Amino acid sequence: MQSDLYQVIARRWRPRTFDEVVGQKHVVETLKRAIEKGKIVHSYLFAGPRGVGKTSMARILAKALNCENGPTPSPCCSCDACLSIEKGTFVDVVEMDAASNRGIEEIRALRESVKYASVRGRYRVYIIDEVHMLTEAAFNALLKTLEEPPEGVVFVFATTEPKKIPQTILSRCVRFDFKPLTQEEAVHILKKICEREGVSYEEEALRIIAKAAGGSLRDAEMLLEQAILFTDGNIKRDRVYEILGLVDSLVVEDFLKALMDRDLDGVLDVFHSQVLGRGYDVGGFLSALLDEVVERLKDAARSGNTELAVKYYTFSKVFLRLAEEVRRHPFPEMLMEAEIIRLVSLPPIESVVSLLKGERAASEPVVPETVRSDERIKQVSDVVQRLVDAVAKDKPYVATVLQNAEVVCQNGLVVIRPGGLKRIGWDRLNEELPYLRDKAKELGCDLMLEGEIQENSVPLSRAELKERARKDPAVQKVLELFPEAVIVDIKRRDRR
Ligand SMILES: [Zn+2]
16 A cells, blocks of 8 residues: 555656756756757666666656657657656557566567657657666677667666676666765655645654655655655654654764763663663664764764764774674663663773873884774775775785785875885885876875885884784773774874
């Protein structure tokens, strides 16, 4: 019954012209321009996640080509051709779902029909949905048609998995990649629908729906339809949380606030009365909590608030581990409670940060960065790892050398220092500098070599540096306080 309902709303609000499409601006602009200039190709590939409007766009293209006032980037939507394409009764627009018509027989029949010139319209348009589902034999048959397409025939292939389509087919298509809708775009559409349907709403309620839909317009419309049905046309945030079975963001906020304030009674009270009291399961609550903490961690990292970032980073590590543990635990509530008590009893983060910043003799040049924001870890390890991987494909030896060097990436600059390298390895990196720069550029980074091999002292390897850092009393103290912390990088401390 629900799928019928969603059909109703999805059909009623399906965009009818390019200008009514929300999002996918790059696709709309390019298609409109091509139609204006009469540059129509024989086959298009519309790739992208489900529910973002690929087949709607294909139908608009069919209308644009066949409108009695066309071909035109703005089909009139009132001539016979436009109207019957909308109704799905236009003879020269053929829609096929490859998920249920996968075989050679269907494609043979299609090839037969392609031979006959268009019956009514200027263009005969074949829209094949989920085209990656076709069998190999069917693809081969299709390829023959694509190699010598008759005049006036246009194929639009839609797919959620372009990787499964043979290269021979891909190379004959003009490809468009559809993007998931942003939350703003989804909210914009939902508002328009509510207004035209005469439904009243709280804006936050629509935001919750848009977020839950995760970039799929179809899902957003379906959830809205449910919300309209269950709220008698007055959509409020509290009800939406209930209907969708989501954890109320206010509960998450209250919980985190008490946790940040180190208010043990407060956290436990929220947990008992709001989380368990409202019937949320611990796993679902943890996942909502994680979403929020990761968002806040990103904000803190972006604004350079290290202390806050470290705090949220610690929380995220704890909640992640906990989410995994409660799944198998017979008493998830108790596990959660124990963890809450431990988190609140941790020493204030500020003292740990100052511990790390503490005075140190200049003769001890090595200081570790024990904890980092999630973002930076990702940035550092991602770029460096991707660089090493890329090099490994061309020059395995150079990649091995890189792994023994000290490679860091900061703000789009990859810096390579000798680290544990011997003279021969370092010289090789110098020789390969132009090549390495090119590889880094492919990852959007600059690259430089820094420092020299000191001939008379054997440089410490990264492993040795890490070991030395681990023995540092300040680091040991931090590791004791934060069992989740890991040493991700060792950095030479600036001499003062
Ligand atoms: Zn028309």
